[in-house]
Amino acid sequence: TSPKAKILVTRRLPEAIEARMATLFETDVNELDAALAPEDILTGLAGKDVLVSTITDRIDADLIGRLPPSVRLIAQFGNGVDNIDLEAAWAAGLTVTNTPSVLTEDTADMAVALMLALPRRLVEGSEMLLRDRAWAGWSPTSMLGHRLRGKALGVVGMGRIGTAVAQRARAFGLAIHYFSRNRRPAGVEEPLGAVYWHDLDAMLEAVDIVSLHTPLTRDTHHILSAARLGRLRRGAYVINVSRPELIDEPALIDAIAGGRLGGAALDVFENRPEINPRLLDLAEANKVILTAHMASATLEARVEMGETVIVNIRTFMDGHQPPHRILPDRLQAPAARA
Numbered sequence: 001t002s003p004k005a006k007i008l009v010t011r012r013l014p015e016a017i018e019a020r021m022a023t024l025f026e027t028d029v030n031e032l033d034a035a036l037a038p039e040d041i042l043t044g045l046a047g048k049d050v051l052v053s054t055i056t057d058r059i060d061a062d063l064i065g066r067l068p069p070s071v072r073l074i075a076q077f078g079n080g081v082d083n084i085d086l087e088a089a090w091a092a093g094l095t096v097t098n099t100p101s102v103l104t105e106d107t108a109d110m111a112v113a114l115m116l117a118l119p120r121r122l123v124e125g126s127e128m129l130l131r132d133r134a135w136a137g138w139s140p141t142s143m144l145g146h147r148l149r150g151k152a153l154g155v156v157g158m159g160r161i162g163t164a165v166a167q168r169a170r171a172f173g174l175a176i177h178y179f180s181r182n183r184r185p186a187g188v189e190e191p192l193g194a195v196y197w198h199d200l201d202a203m204l205e206a207v208d209i210v211s212l213h214t215p216l217t218r219d220t221h222h223i224l225s226a227a228r229l230g231r232l233r234r235g236a237y238v239i240n241v242s243r244p245e246l247i248d249e250p251a252l253i254d255a256i257a258g259g260r261l262g263g264a265a266l267d268v269f270e271n272r273p274e275i276n277p278r279l280l281d282l283a284e285a286n287k288v289i290l291t292a293h294m295a296s297a298t299l300e301a302r303v304e305m306g307e308t309v310i311v312n313i314r315t316f317m318d319g320h321q322p323p324h325r326i327l328p329d330r331l332q333a334p335a336a337r338a
């Protein structure tokens with residue numbers, strides 16, 4: 001049998017996954033509850049075959065240029081790979097893999113949970129009871145929100161997660177609109193009654209809620225720019241469980257604070273781990289709901305993500321194409337064709 005792969009894992013993973021990795025590979029895990037500095041990643045990688053990375057590791061061209069020559073695979077624990085300079089990695093002959101599919105349903109659940117929570121004032125209702133430790137009681141006009149049924153949802157990026165969101169939203173009676181790199185086949189569109197838009201600007205004018213489900217690339221950076229946010233209907237809501245840089249965050253804040261947009265539910269933040277204080281103010285005013293990058297944070301998804309990392313490593317070390325290798329078409333984003 002071939003020698004065990006030598007791997008560096010940059011963050012703690014669920015116990016069962018760490019245990020399995022320890023039996024299959026020569027495994028070094030960063031035991032700290034924090035991301036490693038680039039220099040520590042490089043030191044830790046001496047003599048290693050594989051870097052098991054997460055979204056909190058910045059794997060830029062500089063770091064890639066300084067990787068020990070033994071490293072041939074970057075196996076990302078996560079779906080998004082925007083923390084990795086893919087072009088630099090490929091140019092250096094590295095293979096990059098991710099863990100799609102296993103987090104699709106949980107992420108879609110969270111998007112829809114936020115989609116419900118925002119217009120129905122779920123967080124506000126709970127906080128009000130806690131803050132006052134008392135309740136004035138029901139009245140016909142208290143805590144009125146807005147109905148979801150009959151509204152139009154615009155999905156930006158109709159891949160696995162976008163489609164799962166659309167399926168759920170359909171069950172809540174939302175009309176589904178989408179903008180995506182490729183128009184989806186009738187077999188996908190028809191059960192959803194989904195309307196395809198080739199022009200994102202035009203779609204934004206036609207929807208009440210927009211939810212983002214596209215990878216972050218050079219082309220999708222600020223895909224919801226100030227100008228595009230300006231196209232949304234008065235009172236519209238924005239949901240983002242994807243990547244913060246898809247939205248011009250200060251422009252979103254202005255649009256909500258100025259009363260033009262109805263609000264936003266955000267799981268991700270441009271200056272993470274810092275959160276823009278104006279966003280926190282809007283959360284206090286119950287105009288936005290903020291959650292802590294937890295859309296795929298179920299134990300089940302994390303374990304399956306770990307299992308997927310293991311399959312990617314084993315297949316690669318056996319000399320085959322790993323099942324979840326990132327291919328160059330990842331960089332062709334919808335905005336490029338709009």
Ligand code: 8YV
Pocket residue numbers: 053054055056077078079080081103293296
């Ligand atoms: C993780 C995610 O929190 O997969 C993604 O793209 O955002 C989340 O699943 C993170 O990526 C772990 O690396």
